[in-house]
Amino acid sequence: MPQPPFDPRRRRLLQALGALPAIAPALARSDPLETARTHLYRWPTPANGDALVGRTHVSIVRDGETLHHVARRFDLGYWDILLANPDKDFWLPGDGTPVIVPRRFILPDTPRQGIVINAPELRLYYYGEDGRHVDSHPIGIGRQDWGTPLGTARVTEKIPQPAWYPPASIRAEAAARGERLPREVPPGPDNPLGAYALILDLPGYLIHGTNRPAGVGMRVSHGCVRLYPEDIAALFPQVPRGAPVHLVHQPVKTAWSQGRLWVEAHPLPTDQDYTAKDLRFSERERNAHATRISNEALERGHLVDRNRVAAVLERPTGVPTPVTGYD
Structure with missing residues (x-):
C-alpha cells in the first residue's frame, strides 16, 4: 500500500x-x-x-x-x-x-x-x-x-x-x-x-x-x-x-446528574491527528449527536441550550458539560 x-x-x-x-x-x-x-x-x-x-x-x-x-x-x-x-x-x-x-x-x-x-x-x-x-x-x-x-x-x-x-x-x-x-x-x-x-x-x-x-x-x-x-x-x-x-465505541456520553443533562465528547483520533484542532466530528456526526442529546432532554421535559451543545460538539474538550438548566 x-x-x-x-x-x-x-x-x-x-x-x-x-x-x-x-x-x-x-x-x-x-x-x-x-x-x-x-x-x-x-x-x-x-x-x-x-x-x-x-x-x-x-x-x-x-x-x-x-x-x-x-x-x-x-x-x-x-x-x-x-x-x-x-x-x-x-x-x-x-x-x-x-x-x-x-x-x-x-x-x-x-x-x-x-x-x-x-x-x-x-x-x-x-x-x-x-x-x-x-x-x-x-x-x-x-x-x-x-x-x-x-x-x-x-x-x-x-x-x-x-x-x-x-x-x-x-x-x-x-x-x-x-x-x-x-x-x-x-x-x-x-x-x-x-x-x-x-x-x-x-x-x-x-x-x-x-x-x-x-x-x-x-x-x-x-x-x-x-x-x-x-x-x-x-x-x-x-x-x-x-x-x-x-x-x-461511545464518542459522546450523556448522564443526568444534579437535575441536569451532562455531555462529554471524544472524537476517535486517527493516525493523522496530532493537535486539539485536528480532532473534530464531521458535520454529519455533530448533527446526529445534537439530535440525540436534544431528544434525551425532551424525554424528561427539558430543553437543551443549543449553544452549549454546539460548543461541546464543535470544540470537544473531553470535559463533562451541563447542557440544560442554568449555572
Missing part, C-alpha cells in the same frame, strides 16, 4: 517522542506507595442512575514539566490533557502555567461490571467486585491499521512478567523498516508488554503495561490495550480470571 505524504507535524511529534528516553527519570515520577495514588483513579460507584464521577480542577506546571508530565502526574493520557488545554504548548507550557486537569468523567453506558474500554475516549474503567467503587485509567489502543476490536470478551489468564512473542505480521512490519525482531522478547525493560498482562479470549489481544509510557492516550499499538506501568500494577491484582471485558 502506498504511504501518504509525510506530515511535518508528525515528524515534529515523532522527534519529540524520540527524545523522551532522555527525560525518562522525570516521566517515572510516581509514588511507590500505591495507596497514595488511589485518589487519582478511584471513585465510589454512583447510585440512583447517576453516572458522573470525579472532578475537574486546575494545576500548575512545575519543574520544567511538559503537558505529558502533568498528564501522568494526574493519571491522564495524551488526548485527555491536550483537548482540555488546546492553547497550551504541549512540550513547553512554562513553569507556573495553569493547566486544566480533566478528571471528571461520565461512565460509559454499559453494565457496571468488570472492565469497560471506551475506544474513542482512550480510557478503561474497572468496577470492583464488591460493586462499591470504579477505577479509571488512560489507555493506548490500536492504530487505524491495527484496530482494537469492539464487543464482549473475558479475561482468561493473568501473567506477571510476561514474555512477548511477536507474531509473524509484526515481525514482517519491522523487517520492512529494516529492523529485526526476535521470536521471543523476555521480561525486562525492552519488553513492550511491561510487567503485567491480562490475556483475553480474543485471540492475540491483551491488556498490558508498556515500556513506552508516552504512548498512553494515543493510537499507537498493534491492537492491544496498554496502560501506564503504575496503572497496570494497580489493576492487575484486582481483576479475577473470568472477568468480563466490554469494548465499546
